[in-house]
Amino acid sequence: MDGDGVIALSASNKAAAETDLTDAADRPASPEMPMRGMPAEMPGDMPRQSLWRFRRRNRRRFIDAGRSRSSLTRRFAVLGSAMLLAAFAVYEMEQVLEVGGLTPVEIVVLILFALNFAWIAMAFVSAIAGYGVVIGRLSRTRRTPAGPLASRTACLMPTYNEDPARVFAAIEAMATGLYDLNQAPAFDWFVLSDTTDPDVALAEEAALLAARSRLGDKTRLYYRRRRRNVARKAGNVADFCTRWASHYDNMLVLDADSLIAPETIVELARRMDEDPDAGLIQTIPALVNGTTILARLQQFAGRVYGPIVGSGLSFWTGSEGNYWGHNAIIRTAAFLGAAGLPDLPGKPPFGGHILSHDFVEAALIRRAGWTVRIADDLAGSYEESPPSIIDLAIRDRRWCQGNLQHIFVLPARGLHWVSRIHLMTGIGSYLASPLWLLLILAGLALSLQAHFIRPEYFTEDFQLFPTWPVIDAELALRLFGLTLIVLFAPKLLGLIAFLRDPEARRKVGFFRTIFSFFFEIFVSALIAPVMMLVHTGAIVSILIGRDSGWKPQRRDDGGVPLKALIVRHRWHMLFGIALLFAASLDSWVLVAWLSPAILGMLLAVPVSGITGSTRIGRDIRRLGLLRTPEEVDPPAIVRAAAALRPVYDQAIAARPDLATLAEDSSARALHLALVDRVADRPRGQIDATEALATAKIGEATNVEEAVAFMTPQERATVLATPTLIVKLAELPKH
Template sequence: MDGVIAFPAAEAAQPADRSPPAALAPDDAPAPHRAPGMPAETPSDMPIQSLWRFRRRDRRKFVDPRRSRSSWVRRIGILGSAFLLAAIAVYEMEQVLIVGGLTPIEIAVLVLFALNFGWIALAFVSSIAGYGVVMARRYRQKRTPPGPLGGKTAMLMPTYNEDPSRVFAAVEAMAVGLDELQQGPAFDWFILSDTTDPDVALEEEAALLTLRDRLGDRGRVYYRRRRKNVARKSGNVADFCTRWGAAYDHMLVLDADSLIAPETIVELARRMEEDPDAGLIQTIPALVNGTTIVARLQQFAGRVYGPVVGAGLAFWTGSEGNYWGHNAIIRTRAFMDAAGLPDLPGKPPFGGHILSHDFVEAALLRRAGWTVRIAEDLAGSYEESPPSIIDLAVRDRRWCQGNLQHVLVLPARGLHWVSRIHLMTGIGSYLASPLWLLLILAGLALSLQAHFIRPEYFTEDFQLFPTWPVIDAERALRLFGLTLVILFGPKFLGLVSFLRNRTDRRKVGGFRTIASFLFEIIISALIAPVMMLVHTGAIVSILLGRDSGWKPQRRDDGGVPIRSLIIRHRWHFLLGLALLCAAWLDSLVLVAWLSPAILGLLLVVPVSGMTGSNKVGRFVRRMGLLRTPEEVDPPAVAIAAAAARPNYEVAVDKAPDLLAIARDENLRAVHLALTDAVPPRPRGKIDPVEAQSIAKIDEADTIEEAVSFLTPQERAMVMATPALLGRLSALPA
């Protein structure tokens, strides 16, 4: 076989049935260990949707139009007020600059100010509405509908190289909670793995067996690992839909760090059953388990300001809400019929698979005639936050690329205009950073021009009076005050709303909340200019044609060695130094005006190090800063997940490796029971990783030698391909 790559004939025509042969299931293996990874397939189509062809007559009609149509009054009130507020501010800015006529730089400042102010004006007005919604909700009684659910919901937990102990402990906590509510039969659990690390994949299998043992008959748990993670998370979910989705009325999509209270899960399913027009219902996740300052900063902001912001968004978007990719329930048939994602034309970073798939899927569902709602009134939905500025930058780089891809989706035919606003908001969330940077630079240029360039008081045209390069200082000060009110208004409204909730206030403490509010503003002000440059750099990188890739996210410790911090932030520090020097050349007053941006950039290394440190985070927690009600009194589902996790950590530590599986027939039978079906290989289409694996196995004299030859990618391929695993195990031990 030297120098010859042979592909087994069985590989090319392997049947879709992925259950292990009866001979491979040892009689002495526990019953849960003989169970297949997935249930029998129920194949169904999920047609790819065209962005450019859509007939309005094909859109489904609402079953309950009165309930499903959104309020125009709300939209006119919110959007009209935001536009009016922005118009007033822009007019005031023009009056500030127009004294003596507008210069080109002043025109640039005016345009950039208009773009930046319009962004925050909508958030401010929306938050005012959200405050009213949150206050009014406290006087309503919560409903407690009785009886079992009528439909079946698939609970989907996509995972990609994550810590299995975290993922499976969370699934256990939620599944046990549903069983205690006597609603367990309505839900099946699916861990949909896209893991590429072979060691993590084997740990997932060990954790699955432990979960099945611990749950017993209290929940049905399935597991599938794809051989190739085509289209990332959206492809992972689409693979489930086309193979198993037809058996379920709904699917509730989670993330690897998601936790949802069982009561909230049941309520989501019940709302979906009660509303025949509902295509998707999105919760607003609260952040939990933060240990570093960065994580706890976002946790505090999300918990205190988030309800007001989320309620305001839900207030005016109505049936045209949005989807954030997780902690949302979806009508399976609607999703399969309407939300099959096309590839965008061209190559990455703008072309190819749509990275920020969630916004687009929500828009396509609404285009097809299904409602998309934000359930801002539902508590009990949780997720976690990146632990450091560097981890935020890594995550935002991927999100930035995905959101900028939406430029190609915006002109799509048939989208609702509110769906287009969601897409533009996603794009604007990253374009705001370079716009802010340009506004700072334009303002700096305006000051330096007035200081160093000799003004031309008399132009070539005849005039009786000189043109003085001055601004209206008094009006500028009033405008500055208005801008601060608009910028910090949502935070202040969130704080007032939080303090007016007696239960939350007693858990955290009113004084501690106010101290945390001030601490959050200070630290956020130091981090903001760094993230401004991070987002600007990401946009430049994307425009240069660089793809973000797909990297697993760190969840816990955000600590980074000082050398790495200096390397990562060196350009941020140098730009801060350049900004300080340029402002110093003008005046100390300008230095004072730009001090928030200058300080954040000059202190970037220590700020990044301390805010990502678990040790510093614990110290801040002991001081009582950035506390949230969920931190003081953790939700029951989080307590249950934390209590279960040590059991999975033990299972993960004892997980067999590929060498042990190849040597042991019983371990191999258990692994094969969990292995996904290998699709038939088209003739003439050779997978290079598979070919390399076969060549190395055939060249080895023993199992040990063959495993030592294989790269991690090749080991993952062998584990996912029964024929290759059989070839490996046939070698002498």
């Protein structure tokens, strides 16, 4: 404890601190003094993996090779068909442009078209496969095995400045559901907090105490808040793994907005028990609780189109599936042994900690000889979505940086080629936006070239006939039709599959679904050009060296003041005006051709405001648009979590502040019981925030004054440092 404070405590201070901490750690659990925040540590080794050194002979061998190997036939059918379709489209485009010989601008257009079409061709073929899987599953009965589980699972809920009422209501709903299924002994719950806001940290503790009181002996619930957010969420989970994960066979990794039905949790654990080669099983979360148009738009799209997309991906990836960072179960031995993430060389945004850690962890687990599967057949997995375009842009900015880091992971030794495809897909999901933008600009340049630049009919080579800049209009129209089919077929197949499900059709209604389908296409068409520019801007900011930072997500209200909307979207509107002006220089036909993109940019401010408004979202819901079966008839786990949130809101409202915590010995003892241990400070390494907090406490004449002196960051540090809590408590109250 001597190394925890920057200014040495007096002997009396040390004695007081040691007494407080010993009481907190050793006193048995009771209503007055609950058990400590976390169980006893069981350290486990989680070595950092090398991306450049890997020996194939050390890879784990499958125990059940027949079950764990993927189907080459499926991969050949899906990937081969996508390549043939893309090759045919590129050939057709070349025929459209080559009528009079390819000019440099036409060559650029052809290359950009090839890259864009290859992207949508893969999605098209995969959706066809997924449609077949989903339709074949409609008449299949689901298994309901009984009996206790053979393994123990740690359910991890990482949180970062999130609403604690949401987090703990979800945990109580899931834990109670497992208790009702007589499976509670197999699952322990952990809230892994990286919260930096001191008020939210105190709210988390209040919610924890309420949850423990309410759950009683139904489950075991633990809590740990880190003092420093090293490596963000990946570092949060890794800290748990190296200190406590060895107690457990599996880890169920959640997000702060995650909900999983207890039956689904049990089934995930049972699949891990039954498959000794399973390293990770990822569910496909459905979106729920959307209140704005944007959130409900994503909710509808995910529910209607998502199943065939997810099933198609699962169909051909097999045991080389992917991981999306949450709502997945992971074998502890696989994660500890294979998923220790290295830092990338250099500084952020490309170097440092890997932000999009999930794709890389899945690739490393598969490299080590474990399977990674997508459980597309499992329902009952839920999450929430950003409520506005601005919130979506903030989240995507972080994801974009993380996915672009994968460029330096792609050449890693020993990765399965399908794992490399997953990494390339993540990169491509953001590069597709600038490629689309470049295709628009190249097409515009081609039109302006034909309009303003006098063609050179006779080249330097001798020829009897001139070279005319000609485009085959009939072939162009045919290619346009093919592109539309490939682009919209996944949506149409998803709609058909959804309507063929009698239960889903009955809950939502046939005609409401059809109207919602066209409404979703219309609004998505307005949003797409803005997101194209958002992603392009994100890539540019990354290329010039700007780091994304780490900001907590808003979950409910997406409302933004008009002035802020104008500031956020000013460049999008100006780009739309410039594109309109450039197109009008050629012809109004070209303006009409580019109108979907131009309209979305010009209307960026009203579209962003309307789609992020909860009031307008409620109006759309009353009209019956964008309904999903889960909205009409919420799943039991969603209803239970929603009903519990007011209980935790009330508990949080009665939480003490830092001054009260220091002045009240009972509240202080409760807090100290939950504080994570403080690692010894190496001599000479001074924590500036801790030093300032210590100095301000020393300067203050009473508790209230000391708290008033401190910044939020310093108060958060005091809360996480027992010696500072004790030092603060020694000040007079007033």
